[in-house]
Amino acid sequence: MTQDRSATADETAGPVLPAPRTPSPREAPALNWGVIAPGGIAGYFTEALQKYTRQKVVAVGSRDAERARAFADRFGIPAAYGSYAGLVQDSQVDIVYVASPHSGHFEHAMQAIEAGRHVLVEKAFTRNAREAEQLIEAARKRGVFLMEAMWTRFLPHIDVVRQALASGLLGEVHTVMADHGQRMDPDPSHRLFAPELAGGALLDLGVYPVSFASMVLGPLTSVTAVGTKTFTGVDGQASIVVTAGSGAHGVLNTTLFARTPTTASISGTHARLEIDSPFYGSAGVRLIGRDNRLLDTFVPSQRDGGLCYQAAEAARCISAGRLESELMPLAESLAVMHALDDVRRDLEVVFPGE
Incomplete structure (x- = not known):
């Protein structure tokens, strides 16, 4: 599946974004x-x-x-x-x-x-x-x-981000910002407001920015949060700061109370990446220089059916005899859960039966 790349400047004039290496889901x-x-x-x-x-x-x-x-x-x-x-x-x-x-x-x-x-x-x-x-x-x-x-981990634009990070295109990364907020009408029968269904903003929406920060920064060394509960006692909003061993910070937000931009950015000493809304879906990526000049853009050719990429990855791994994916390792899923536990501890949110 071909992905479109559109450079806004002559590629010889400065850094450019790499092309995604993501295989077509249909080939799995x-x-x-x-x-x-x-x-x-x-x-x-x-x-x-x-x-x-x-x-x-x-x-x-x-x-x-x-x-x-x-x-x-x-x-x-x-x-x-x-x-x-x-x-x-x-x-x-x-x-x-x-x-x-x-x-x-x-x-x-x-x-x-x-x-x-x-x-x-x-x-x-x-x-x-x-x-x-x-x-x-x-x-x-x-x-x-x-x-x-x-599913975000397997999308083409995230492969562009991974390559940009691995190549040192951004320099030393210092700050990651990401948010995911949706306006949900208060409804005690809805699963996101139900404590017995492990509802709340964090596990449904907040997992995206937390997982994104984990992918970009590596192992998180500290997680702190402030938040607000819903009328049913689950987390309704959380503002989270995470740190990594490098000293880099992640500034993250999730909420059920309002529709937020749902964008993300990664800022380094050489350049930054800005990921369009929704950053967790099939999104565009912009490379911005230290002088705030737009250097290059990546635009995905397909913005629908993003869930197919994770299924294709699972099929490829299983067919190759692998028991986990290098793109979403089990150790990292566990580390993300530890981070979410830390957030809920700060918010004093406990689910029934835990």
């Missing part, structure tokens, strides 16, 4: 997928696979058999199960996509792992680091592939 080996919890994100995921890849969704599982059948009929999926156990035991399923609320990630991913299935589990990986550690240990013991569905 085809696997048979089972989907747990046929909600909204499961629908987007299935649609992206069917439209942009050779992956096959062959089964769907729900606690509600009618809901499973309706989802199967909508997408032409052969098998529908009225239980998650039925889905993970289906011998036709190579890999299970866990799309349940955060409160169910651990239980449902563990079911799939114990059944010997590979697993792609929605972000945030689990409710907390303890659950993440147990999942990772179980997957390694069972010898199955496991990955967090942090």
Whole structure:
């Protein structure tokens, strides 16, 4: 899949952005997928696979058999199960996509792992680091592939960012800024306001800027936060400062109370990168010099179906016999969960049953 690069200046005049190396999702080996919890994100995921890849969704599982059948009929999926156990035991399923609320990630991913299935589990990986550690240990013991569905990591513009960082194009990085805020109407029945479903801004929205900072800065050495709770007691807003061993800072924000720019930037001694909204989706990237002059831009040729890239990465890894992805390593998913735990500790947010 060709990505467009448009330079705003003669490439001989100064630094330019690298071209993405991201393989076409359609070229990834085809696997048979089972989907747990046929909600909204499961629908987007299935649609992206069917439209942009050779992956096959062959089964769907729900606690509600009618809901499973309706989802199967909508997408032409052969098998529908009225239980998650039925889905993970289906011998036709190579890999299970866990799309349940955060409160169910651990239980449902563990079911799939114990059944010997590979697993792609929605972000945030689990409710907390303890659950993440147990999942990772179980997957390694069972010898199955496991990955967090942090879809941003696999998009072409993020490969541009990775290469720019690796090449030293920005110089020494000092500051990362990122935000993700959406205006959500207060509704005690909505999963994002429900403590029992591990609701709140942080695990659903805030995980994006935190994971982005982790990718750019490397291991985080400190995490501090201030925030505001919702009327149900989950986190409604958090402002977070993280630091890395290099001394670089990440300034991050997430909220359920307002629609924020959802942009990101990485500032170094030589130049900075500005990532358009939404930075976590298929976004444009600008390279800005120290004199604030625009040096180059990257514009993705495709802005839809971004969820297909993570599925393609999982398929490539599994077909190659790898049990995790180098682009979203399990150790980093665990480290991000530790950072999110630190934020919730500062905000005094605890989920039922933790």
